[in-house]
Amino acid sequence: MKIAMILFIGxxxxxxxxxxNTIAEERDFNKGKKLYLKYCEKCHGQEGKGDGYTLFNPPVADLTSPEIQKKTDAELWHGVHEGIPNTAMGTWRFVLSDEEINSVLAFLRSFGH
Ligand code: HEC
Structure with a gap:
């Protein structure tokens, strides 16, 4: 009985x-990081600076830049989901679920800090 009480208070x-919700965010972040390293790092670089694959024209976006970070989640989500026309940034909707895109965005936000 005492132990149950101690466990409950603990x-x-x-x-x-x-x-x-912090635990949920933490989980999204870690999941997003894994997905980022798997799919996005090649182009966007380990720290998101756009220094992964540098020969594209237009160049890979610097995800740490204020121009990207000031965009809303909805705008970034759309960019990842649909891709950016006429650039190397393709659509990810066939690879990542809606929820996985959210997780990747949770990780991308950490580049802004
Ligand atoms: C083949 C290379 C490549 C890969 C892989 C790639 N990107 Fe991109 N990404 C680009 C390029 C190039 C741009 C710049 C497009 C432009 O000029 O608007 C870009 C732009 C972006 C932007 C900015 C969109 C905006 O609204 O301006 C975001 C966010 C982004 N990428 C996220 C991701 C995520 C998340 C992944 C992985 C799921 C990913 N990218 C994988 C090449 C890539």
Whole structure:
């Protein structure tokens, strides 16, 4: 009985320190990072600076730049989902689910800080 009580209080304390949504965001971030390294890093570079594959014209976007970071999630989502016409940035809608694109965007936001 005592142990159950201690476990319960411990659980409450953990929930105070890590509210459920932080844990969810953390999971999205890690998932997004994995997807980014798998699919996007080749062109956009490990730190998103657009220094992966540098011979495209127009060049690969620098995802750390204010021009990209000031775009809304919806705009970036659209760019990833549909691709950017006449550039090397293709559509990812056949590769990534809607939710996976959200995860990748959660990771992309970390380039702005
Ligand atoms: C084959 C190379 C290539 C790959 C792979 C690639 N990109 Fe891109 N990406 C580009 C290029 C080139 C641009 C710049 C397009 C332009 O000039 O508008 C770009 C632009 C972008 C932009 C900016 C879009 C905007 O609104 O201006 C985002 C966000 C982005 N890429 C995310 C991703 C993500 C996420 C992935 C992986 C799922 C990815 N890219 C994979 C080449 C690539």
């Amino acid at each position: 659980f409450l304390l953990v929930m105070c320190v890590f509210p459920a």
